[in-house]
Amino acid sequence: MTSENTSQPRPICDYEGSQYREEFWGREYREYEDRAERLALAKLLPARGRRLLEIGAGFGRLADLYAGYEQVVLLDYSRTMIQQARERWGHDPRFLFVVGNVYDLPFLAGRFDTVVMVRVIHHVADVAAAFGQIRRVLASEGAFVLEFANKRNLKAILRYALRRQAENPVALPPYEFAPINFNYHPQWMRQQWEAAGLRRDAQLAVSYFRVRWLKKHLPATALARIDSWLQRPGGAYPITPSVMVRLRPTGVTQPFRAEPLFRCLDCDSGLEPAVDGLRCPTCGRSWPQHDGVFDFKG
Numbered sequence: 001m002t003s004e005n006t007s008q009p010r011p012i013c014d015y016e017g018s019q020y021r022e023e024f025w026g027r028e029y030r031e032y033e034d035r036a037e038r039l040a041l042a043k044l045l046p047a048r049g050r051r052l053l054e055i056g057a058g059f060g061r062l063a064d065l066y067a068g069y070e071q072v073v074l075l076d077y078s079r080t081m082i083q084q085a086r087e088r089w090g091h092d093p094r095f096l097f098v099v100g101n102v103y104d105l106p107f108l109a110g111r112f113d114t115v116v117m118v119r120v121i122h123h124v125a126d127v128a129a130a131f132g133q134i135r136r137v138l139a140s141e142g143a144f145v146l147e148f149a150n151k152r153n154l155k156a157i158l159r160y161a162l163r164r165q166a167e168n169p170v171a172l173p174p175y176e177f178a179p180i181n182f183n184y185h186p187q188w189m190r191q192q193w194e195a196a197g198l199r200r201d202a203q204l205a206v207s208y209f210r211v212r213w214l215k216k217h218l219p220a221t222a223l224a225r226i227d228s229w230l231q232r233p234g235g236a237y238p239i240t241p242s243v244m245v246r247l248r249p250t251g252v253t254q255p256f257r258a259e260p261l262f263r264c265l266d267c268d269s270g271l272e273p274a275v276d277g278l279r280c281p282t283c284g285r286s287w288p289q290h291d292g293v294f295d296f297k298g
């Protein structure tokens with residue numbers, strides 16, 4: 001992973017060419033986190049819908065949970081990640097694969113009844129801008145299921161008390177522990193989504209047992225099951241390293257509309273299908289589609 005500055009001023013944590021799947025999920029004892037996240041996501045995700053968008057979908061790890069949706073759009077900034085997602089899910093005609101940026105989503109307003117973002121916001125330096133984009137593409141009554149890394153977690157609280165970490169885990173500002181890697185205070189996060197016109201209707205505390213010794217000595221299935229029991233009660237005041245919320249748009253919202261789906265990033269018009277991708281009828285700009293992937297990276 002490298003940090004880069006694109007034509008936009010915001011830095012992006014680019015996974016292009018990374019071995020994320022093997023190096024992160026292939027490691028010992030990660031099965032527990034995967035299982036605990038799936039159990040939490042299944043509780044928050046509306047079971048059925050017309051169209052779901054996953055932002056920062058990576059290699060499509062969670063996409064089997066979207067079986068109740070008529071169409072599923074997997075978007076990631078990294079072309080290699082989306083290529084891996086396509087290898088995994090390309091056999092299913094419900095799936096669309098898009099290379100794009102959360103700061104400039106290539107979709108018209110109100111096109112999704114569910115948006116999911118898991119393990120991505122910790123790479124987002126401008127949370128307000130990302131939430132603004134997500135609120136825009138979400139239809140009325142839509143749901144945004146978000147996972148974020150919680151700086152106010154039990155391990156950080158103990159480490160701080162024992163003077164083994166300098167960052168105060170109860171201070172509101174985000175903690176950038178490595179370049180473009182942030183942990184967030186739940187209260188700060190709440191301020192951001194409320195300012196963006198989103199309200200919370202459920203919150204879960206996830207990944208209680210992210211401790212190597214426990215993961216080594218106890219079966220992942222048992223740990224994840226206990227995690228699942230604790231997720232809802234712990235959601236009232238999360239001290240776990242991961243928090244999942246379901247947010248809904250407030251105020252005036254766009255009713256769901258299926259087509260056209262894509263927008264021109266230059267002039268905002270709806271895009272039309274063309275031989276080798278999409279074309280803007282207003283400004284004439286073309287957006288390519290290679291190997292079944294719509295590419296808006298530019």
Ligand SMILES: C[S@@+](CC[C@H](N)C(=O)[O-])C[C@H]1O[C@@H](n2cnc3c(N)ncnc32)[C@H](O)[C@@H]1O
Nearest residue numbers: 015056057058061076077078101102118119120
């Ligand atoms: C830690 S991975 C998580 C992948 C997947 N959500 C999962 O849980 O398995 C973070 C992903 O976010 C993507 N990402 C980072 N910044 C992004 C941005 N600005 N727009 C879209 N995707 C982004 C990365 O390319 C990477 O695939």
